[in-house]
Amino acid sequence: MANITEFVKRPGLGRLGRPIRIRTNYFEITNLPASNIHHYDIDISPEVPPTLNRKIFQIAENSFYGIRAVFDGRRNVYTIRPLDVHTLDVTLPEDNTIRRPPRIFRIRIKKVNEIHMEEINRFLNGRGSISSNILTGIMALNILIRHVPSTTLNSVGRIFYTNQDSRPLSGGVEALQGYFQSIRPTPKKLMINVDLHATAFYESDSLVQLVVKILNKRSADDLRRIHDRDRTKLEKCLKNLKIYATHDENALNRRFRIFKVTNTSASNTIFDDNGNQTDVASYFQRKYNIQLLYPFFPCIVIRSGTYLPMEVCNVVEGQRYMRKLNERQTANMSKLTRPPQSHASKINQGIQILNYQQNQYMQQFDFRVSNEMAITQARILPAPKLQYHPTSRESIFTPRNGLWNLRDKKVATGATLGSWACAVFGNERDYPMSAIQIFIRELVTTCQDTGMNIPNKNPPIQHCNPQGPIETSLRQVWVKAGNLAKSKPQLILCILPNTGVPLYAEIKRVSDTVIGVASQCVQGKHMFAAKKLYCANVCLKMNVKLGGMNSFIDPIQVPFITQRPTILMGASVTHHAPGAENSGRPSIAAVTASMDAKASRYAASIRVQTGRQEVISDLAEMVKELLKTFYMTCGRKPDRILFYRDGVSESQFSIVLKDEIKAIKEACKSLDEKYKPTITFVVIQKRHHTRFFPINARDGDRIGNCPSGTVVETTIVHPFEFDFYLLSHPSLQGTSRPTHYHVLLDENGFNADSLQTLTYNLCYVFARCTRAVSIVPPVYYAHLVCARARFHASGENWSDPDTSEGAGGVARYAAVKAELLKVMYFM
Template sequence: MDQQPPKGRGAAILARLQAKKLEKSVGAESEAPPVEEPPKPKGRAAILQRIKDKKLLRPGTSSQDVESTAASVEVQQEEVESVAASVSSMSFKEKEPVHFKGEDGKPILLSANYIKLIVDKNKGVFEYEVKFTPELDAKNKRLRCVHQVTKECGLKKVFDGGSLLYLPEKITDTSKVFTTTIDGPESSQEVAVTMIYKRKKNMGERECLHLYNVLFKRIMHTLLYHQIGRNYFDTKHNYLIPQHKLEIYPGFAVSVDELEDGLMICLDTQHKVIRTQTVYELLNELKSAHPDMRRFKEQVVANVIGSCIFTRYSNKTYTIQDVAWDMTPKDTFPTRDGGEISFIDYFKRQYDITIRDLNQPLLIHRKSVMVPGSSEKVERMVCLIPEISYLTGMSDNMRNDFTIMKDVAQFTRVTPNQRIAALKTYLSNVKKCEQAQEILADWGLKVADDSLQLPGRQLENELVYFGDGKQVRSMNGDWSRAAGDNKLIGPVDMTNWMLFYTQKDTAYAENFVDLMCRLAGPMGCIIKRPKMVKLPDDRTDTYLKSFQENIRKDIEVCVFICPTARSDRYNVIKNLTCVQYPVACQVINSRTLSNQKKVRGIVQKIAQQMTCKLGGTLWTVRFPFKGWMICGMDVYHGGPNGQSVFGLVASLNESISRWFSVAVFQQKELSDHLKGAFTKALEMWRNVNGFIPKRIVVVRDGVGDGQLEQCKRYEIEQMESILKQLEFDTTICFIVVQKRINTRLFALGNGGCENPPSGTIMDNTITRRYLHDFFLVPQSVRQGTVNPTHYIVLHDTCGLKPDHVQRLCYKLCHLYYNWSGTIRVPAPCQYAHKLASLVGQNIKKAPSNQLSDKLFYL
């Protein structure tokens, strides 16, 4: 059997030897005078030279240049040690941390759900390359070899099954060979395992952080927590809510990251809501409600497909992607030993579970897995039994039920003091557990005794401006009373509008019109009585025909009062008014008008919303700059044909109160249609203002940590190229907004913890080590724990200071006209989110350009 040619570093070494022999043979035949050889390269230069030689001369070009196998292996071993020594001698200088700290605001003492991770300087993470002689193709054999070697040496390890090995100790400066024996199908096989030292890893490197997260995953399992999804839960100490067929598992989200002040563990309290109802019980309920098989299957698709289920026998979650109506538990599937077994026998044998209904359909979950001997993933199908599959989360009907949400909130709404207590309990359990301490000690790690105390700042409350020059200081991010008592800053008259309602909602419709006309004075506008259209029934076709018969070009806004909330009817109405007959539209559920005590406030908010849809503005805050365009961007997933919808919203005036909107269909999160949408926004700005914007600030939602670099190279470069193409001397500040984070901030005082006030800034210690970022708490929360928002300045040619960026983001949180208070993200982000959601979920077509300068999606 021919010996396999060497690969990787071995190939480079062999090529080097062949090149030397070739030089000698050529030099012996040549009569040219000898030329003085240049000095041999060292360090990195030596490695680069070997790579160059590898490119020039591939191994195996001439059989005459290769000596005996034993000699070549011996020479390769010497060269391997030489290269390993060169690599180990290299110094990898660690980057200095980035500081993005402001100064404005009054000091405030904060705490966070971060714990310092202390690293022993004498230990660390040492990276080795593993080679096997003879070569082993099977991953399980490589794992067994490394496991036997490290076990005999008493070493802890993390091995990926390929060639990378991580050890907590340094065993050699160059390379070391170990011999072990593994059992084969016919006889035992002796294998030489060569560990080549590469370098000591920096603590913040990606592989290193992954290793630490793996260690804490082991600790969570040691403490008897079960992983469900990404987080870990205590399935034995659950909370039962029997009246709603729900149970709640308490748990934690645990992650390790390198932050500005070093390695930190983020520990956040989590809860998993599990229904005690199985999919089988849900299928029976749907069958009773819909005896017709075709209608029954439609309801199953609507209620089951896409839902997440939980299997108690394995503590795993699955997303249901299909229902196999032609399969039952009596069907069989192949086993690893080549035989077949039925689902009934499998669950009885493996989990001692008896399947009762032998004719129920099976649930399908598809996943892609790696298989031995293949570099590509293969799709596998997992079949699940409805009878033992439990639904997770809450349905839309549950979420709309105030009683259910109130009962669930008793367990899931955790106060700051309760979160700190849970964090301390976890630390205590880790310190008491000998096995957990051993896992940490093996890698030179130690957990701090308590959470961090941090210096934060609170920005000054903003002045909110209304009509007639009135200004009100927002108290803890709320100005609800002022929004009802003061005139609008940009009112719009409603003199020609229509109201559609059914016979049974006549009283609600009359009361609504009366209140609208009475509220016109306090709002500072004129509202006349509408043309009222009474409908004989509430069928979708009736709304459609009546609208088409009565709509005219001079109609300003159409209002629909519907007796029930039906998505199909809502979609038809929005499609009519946003695509086919572009006009401002307001859909109201008559149930919201039934409470006589609150109806005035409700109608006032509806009137304000209608004003925005007509191009008016409600309030604003002071912006100390001119000529700036503020943009918001977000993406909605799940549009028609699997497409995503990219939403772009851009300001049109200096008070940042008028907006231009563009929605584009695309195939992925990062927009590849940004150029067209951004160009339209720039043209609209120039048409309205008569000049090009001096600076553009973009707040982008929906970008995770893994997409930051791609966003920088992809979206920001598109925007820069457009400005260059249009020859605009405009600078860009691009800010990524992340709201799905596990960071929690607590204000220290009064002998305990409480939620920090609105305007709290945290820009040190727990911020990212190499990013310009900060945390902002824009809202004031009295119940539960407030969620801060993470801001990352990904690109900035505007030269903005940290105080400027932080204050601007806080101001933008005041401008969302659906809420008279601050919101969690800047208003442009929320507008872009509402736009993309409406287009992708309801309209499913591009809206009319006639509505692009109005907030028609509120």
Template sequence: MFDVQGRGGGRGGRGGGGFNDGGGRGGGGGGGRGGGRGDRGGGFRGGRGGLNDRGGRGGGGGGYGGGGGRGGGRGGGGYGGGGGRGGGRGGGGHGDGPDVYTGANNVIPPPNPNITALEDRIVQQQNSALGQLSKLSVNDQSSFFPCRPGFGTGGAPVTLWANYFELNVNTASLFSYNVVVSPEESGEKKEAEQTPAKGKGKGKPKGAKTKEAGGVKLAKIIKLALDALPPSVVVATELKMSVISKAKLPLPADSVIPVAIPKRNGGQERWNVKFNGPTSLDIGRLKQYIQNFEDKGNESVFPKFAAEADALNVVLGHAARSNSNTAAVGKSRFFAFDANRREVGPVSPDSMIEILRGYVQSVRLATGRLLLNVNVTHGVFRQPIPLPDLFNRIGLNVNTLKRLDGFLGKSRFLLRTPSKKPGEWVTVERSMAGLGKVGDGAAEERKPEFLEPNKTWLKPTTVKFFLRSPKEPRPAPKGLKYDTMVLVSDYHLAKYGQSHNLRKVEEFPVVNAGTRERPEYLLAEWCSLLPGQPIKAKLSASEAQSMIQFACRKPSLNAVSVTTNARAVLALDNNKLLDGFGVSVDKQLITVKGRMLPPPTITYPKGNSVELIKPQDGGWLLKGVRVSKPGRMIKNWTFLAVSCQADQDVKNTMSKFAGFMAQNMGMAINKNATPAGGYQATPRSEQELRAAFQGMKPKPELIIVVLGNQETKIYNTVKKLSEVEYGIQTVCVVRDKIMNDKGQYGYFANVALKVNLKFGGVNHKLQNAHPLLKGGKTMMVGYDVTHPTNLAAGEGKNAPSLVGLVASIDSDFGQWPAVAWQNPARVEQLDDKLVENFKSRLQLWQKHNGGRLPENILIYRDGVSEGQFNMVLSAELPHIRTACRQMYVKQQPRITLIISVKRHQTRFYPTDPQQTHSRSKSPKEGTIVDRGVTNVRYWDFFLQAHASLQGTARPAHYTVLMDEIFRPSYGAQAANNLEQVTHDMCYLYGRATKAVSICPPAYYADLVCDRARIHKNELFDDSSTTASGVPDAIGNRKVHPNLENSMYYI
């Protein structure tokens, strides 16, 4: 996370991996080869293998060529009682394996020539229909979802595997039902049966909501309803609200199927399952559309045939979702967790989570065919483990108990409970609210009694519940009386001491298997977490590193997984349900045509001349050259040593670094700090760090913060204080790294690049930039919306979404000042704040360009899904138009709006060992694909601009939503020109000497959102508590006026 070379495998070129301002995040970095074989069986952890990776739990690397035994685990037995975890396949990190995937029988098929011919023919037809484009006005050419002007031709041709299978659907129609599950109405009100240790009151509390089925219960109810249909009915479901059938269902007149499920304490719950519909889905019309792309009367609809594609996804996911040994996460991610199929990564011994490898699938409409996109994915799950083992592993203290409570909330567990027969035990599945805690039972008539009210967490010996008389008279447990308050420990010892030889109750925290309002306390020693339970949680540094190492694999290994393990987990073969629907999935991945674009030439000043650098492997060395344009003079700067000594070595290094920036990099900076000895702080709180800032006299323009360790919290506090309260630019460095003679030049250079950007400089330029980038007539814009993620259950529900907007201000595209603001919680669509903030970017461009406004505005909107494209056009673009109308007196600017997406599942695998990156074996930098997996009607392409140093490269996906620039200017060559501009811009990311994976406007906008989260950290930290809604003092925080028009976020 601190490595100056960056985190490999992510976005290439991003700096510092978080809070270390000492370097670009780079296209990858480091990482050894996969783990060797773990010890076979028995061991808690597989043996060490390779350079970095360990074997998985009870097994080693696993995976293709990764070795790793299966056996082992933590002891025998099941999940209830004293058993532990079974083996599993083990992780498998990078592994060895071949450099390229060679397909079935070592045959690499050529891209389908029929698809290629169809693509060419449809593009030609579309262009002919558009007529004489050059005679049309700009407004006439403006249209939403413009047709593809042609396929790109630039670059050297290459053939690639794509992680898609051809999907065959031999049916003309499907039927879709919307399922509504509700409790059966009854004329009687029955009192809930009171069970000991629950403390539940009688009757339904006033104002209580009607009960609803969800999760496991909802799935069980829907399954029972479908089981009531005749066996000949072909039906699929996602076990929530959708049911897809081959023919109309034979339903009762009211379309309701009653279902009864057993209650835990006897009796039955009765539910009604109503099937609304059906909606007829015309699969035949879908298949016709992908052959000619004519959809008369529905031209504005996007995405096309979404309901049909969703139905096919339900059909294809039914078998995996119905498998009790497979966890379904969301709509399309599936993880096997049984011993024979699970793929698990290594984590540290004190971790509560496990990392599983799974598979994601989705149906895609491509030219001339339906495709099934299948990719490797990774998820975080609760470890399936007896609670006592978990407690002993992590240790119980104030901090771990709070973590445990959040970790266990809403989890499912196996309860090993005494049966009615002496000496015998039964197991039942339950769910819990978390650990018992002081304050539980607010809705109870007789609330629990807490014997240690000053301690948050409850033990069996510190909490009493009301033991209510049963409806049917029976003796109270020996030594106890009904309608009295009883200790949880006394109750269990009295009831089970003789019949089940229970002699003592462990001093573990009690488990709350009820709700916070109406708790039910159970003994932790009887509880074991069930497998396959995903959890949203912030990973620790070691867990995050484990995830990266486990997920980072050669493309060839992922290709093998997709064609073998994935097909098993997703049940794509020998699936009778698919046969019934007339659906089949080809065995072989498809191949597609790609191209490798050449890199642009980078220029730096060198003495009185210009240094021309041709990037190699997507990057270049920064040695013997200066920044293209130094930022403003830094007269007053200082350094602050945090949690480390500001000794003479630190002082000398700071002076050396300032001299390096001035002499080697050509930056304008005073070589001496003020004061010369800098400052020192060992903050234990935000207030103490604030005091350190306040004590700096005179107020510095730049603070170099020297961190003694890798604590994110200190970094976040530094950035919030410096950028919101004090208006001071800061860069953070790690003491050991900046003072290490080995690699110090590179570290100095990376930090200097950030300093120069923060003070208005330009680090490097392009030689022979595209005409659109020359002449100072084009402004590029990027904006993004980020939402609260990975907060514990119930936390952050009121946290706002944050918007980051950046725009270029110079013809070198080196400076990108930013503005950030908040949007209502979980709302992607932007409101009229976009008008004023977009105007502020135009005004800033005007200020830096002699009073002129840009003629062209090229916008990269980051991070929206296909289902939100229309929202961008109908709700956001009008705000941008309004801002322009308020700024432009005469001619309005030409606007092109492009969606850039990184979070998709398309991957490409090389077919030729000579056309791979030398380290990762991914496709080479500059690889572009605009056919084979795309939809010819729309204008989109995949571009992998960066060099992936490890793991499987993820290309960026760009889709043109509106174009007033490229097609009017370049006609049939519009695709080549847009692809070149986007590709070349990836080499202008200011803080790295390498191409990045996504166009810098979108990249910078993402960084601005990240920084805005730090500025308002109280709203996104599940360890913080805030009032409901968003407190104004936090929500209204803005960047200090001193920094608002700078690249403070770098």
């Protein structure tokens, strides 16, 4: 069965490293249905939302003569015994709370298919390839495990939320802890991956309280005057939010969506009431005998010409907050992360809540699940030897626990900084010249101790207005630097008064795309502290921005790169967050590539493409640019390409492989008809729910995570393709997330050990820190390039989500200056 997959089959298992046993958040399905599963398409008319569909279906089930049918809430129904029903009329009983009379629905049921379980077993045992029957079968089993929770718990997609664990995040938003569950095929078995998942929801409070929180006020009385900016922010936050009104018993359970917020207060919002002009406050006094407590609040519009005062509205429970979280909310969200012990016990609690054992639907399907987390073998790979400059006291060493520091070390190749200047965004009172000079002296000393060469120790310093015009200020500073050093400026050091995005983004837009000079930003508070450790970190970034190299791996330990000319490439595409205001916005694709035999220096290529499209459309040209740069740097064409591709979901593997490999080969051919380097194409996934828990406490780190270098390639991986999980970074907090590597094409003949070791070793040469990182640097750099490109949109289009300028309009992205693309300007 050589052709059971279009991708790469597992070339055997690795042997390197110290073996340990770990638990992982997968639960084995110990018994699958023996007989085939029947698949039906159902049509419920008149059409209603999925939650109501489920209610209707629950009533219909009584007519199935004891057959338990699972339903996805839309069109798909699965049973283990055939149904003998074709059409049904179902009466939804009257609802007294909303005075709604009984309603009759018609259900049409049509058999579409039978799912052959035998084919699923053949696939799991590596005797057959994936097919639509298998994919539908796994989908049916996913619906089976979701069926009961979806009728009892609040659910969003594959995640179920319980109300036990809610935490306020600020601004009227709270986090609910939920449980994610999904069935995954693994060698010889199916497993259920169960994990924790926190999601942001609107607090289900009175609308007035929500408004007070969104606008960050103490009480409703602080809102007697709502400024335009606040009103715009409010309308953005509330648009489409579901509410119910409390002033009228007849309307108590009716749900409305907020359409917009009025410009005028309730006492000044005038409408036509049967030929008489009246305001909303007076109308509510006359019609419902309600004297508004907050007549100064604006009203909400639920449809054109229909107004409700905010104080008679409550927020419907269980609505997801779909906007980007602000800094404070994000910080509060990150406090919800749990250390491994607590994470694992919470998952085990979830297994009790999901209660697979007592599920009557699963019993009828003869579907059984273990209550214990799966145990698997893992290995801890040895850390590589790192090299710094030979004159360092400690020039060659092996890091421990994925960490090291710069003490007694000099960078491998120190850049020379001769022409530079300092722009201080703030006035002389707040940023006195003496403090700036002390900081620059400390920075220069640290850079020189770390091996950089800085002949010009007193760069010109200029105070600039942080309110702008930024471009004019930076041009002036650039000219000063050039005039003083009598040579083209290499770097502008910028001191910033705050952590806000707008100023930083504008500095990067101007320096990267207008002037074409590297820039290094420093926050004012760090300048005043002038700590050596901080200066050392800034030095690492400055050195690579100027074309230097910080460290490299002992060449013997990365033979794949050092034996023959080899280029490493990393590719990523970033999309705007989903949502109406971002529709039509473009996506950004970036590819970065190594430029030397030590795989430490990288160049970048960027394109803007159609929004939310995953395949990189101009990949052939991007690869061609990078191959040319490699040739100009090394004087050789690479014999081999190792291409790491980020962010592709399994359903897109085929299309990405087909289109992008073709593009890479086209790029090579366009340079020379006979040029055919061997290609290995590996997809990297971080967005998954696999977690590791060491069984033996002494195998864990100080928090209780598996150590840096943990690799897993059995039990929870693909039944027969070449994939593995690698936990390459030391943990800072919470439960570490390993990275999933999946090989789609391999013309270089890697075995498990050689690819796992190379991938792990590369995680030690990320240029801007002295710790192993969680994904290979080429992809990490591609992420940074994408993030930076966001700031190159003219008109500050990326701006803060809470301001109105951020929405609408496709941004025009300016190109990064060619000379910067050859160095690591994005660090």
